[in-house]
Amino acid sequence: MSAPQDKASGKLWDGALDAQYAFGDLDGHRPALQAVHDAVDDGTAYRAELSARVAEPVLSDDPILHHDPQLPDAWWQELTGTLEKVSTVSTDRVAVRQQYMDRAIPQFVGVPAPAVTCWTTAHADVHWANLTKPLRLLDWEGWGRAPEGFDAATLYAYTRLQPDTAARVRAVFPILGSPAGLAAEATMCAQLLQTVTRHDNLALEDQLRTWAEELRHRCRGR
Template structure:
């Protein structure tokens, strides 16, 4: 990955900077701060996949998001260019984006500390997600078939009827947002039940009761009949990760949430 990243930097005529390298899940991605030929700060991210799997929603997510959203009124780092290569059966895509200078609000998706964010931040988040939700797309983030299978298994209720499908970022956690607001990592965006992003952020806030309550205040869809399908889908997703040995720190809170959803 390091060698391919260096080749991509050369192909795109950017200089990478020492320090600040970020490895994604299981070493699938490698991101490094960089500067373009004219000195503009940038971020060079390399993603890899077997050549026969280098397509589809996740592979094209950032590129599709650029075409549809642009920089989303400054709330999304613009994708400047991409460079594709294949080597010995592995495909590599280098994505050069505008650099976000602000640090993410958490190094872990699960929020481990209290956050005091101004009302303006929450208003910006709600407004930005409303713009995302209004976009028409054929990309799918959450499938009905998954909900029909996973919600009964992990939450213990039949999959609630989805009253409204909207477009979602679909991975809205605390390691993907900054203050002032920027939303990172647009690989998986697509159609999901109304309130899915709010429910995701709520789930990753469960260790911090005040922040979780603030999420609910900012997104009244949570706790409402319209939000039940999204909440159940997110709860099922994360309980499934717990069953696989991930997000164990949330296990108790997720089970309590599932009990609340069963009562609703």
């Protein structure tokens, strides 16, 4: 990584290093950070990070799932267990801000931001290009506090083109569809609909708009 020297700090700059201190290798499910080297040259800061090599390919070259990954029950159990361990770690890092939710959910989902019943720690980027089989969870730069169920909502969002796998995500993460998960789902839906306005994730657009309609119905029915 590189950045102007006076801006070489913050959540993304320190994410991998903070994750190593907070989580270690998560029982082998997170590539351990083995070394960090910092340098400054002519006002620019540089950071090189060396992590344990992951031999397994990611489950998808795209964050969006376009095929059935055919994952065994044990893989899903490891995923839910790993994310549960992540959720219990105490941190002052922030992945999702209340101010963003208050602004983006009304704009992109069309309802006031649902109240967050519980804030937990999240990886905050759980999609199919960050997962392997056997389970490794990659890319820890953005982790921090988020509404409970945010990682489940993220994976579900990127799975909606594959109904069978999406149903499996909902089954293993029962917070999805529950009142406690509404804030996380609305936040994730808003985030991705915002990316659609920038011409990203266009393959998900129809599914995201359907999801937003489902969320509006759930909010009205509370």
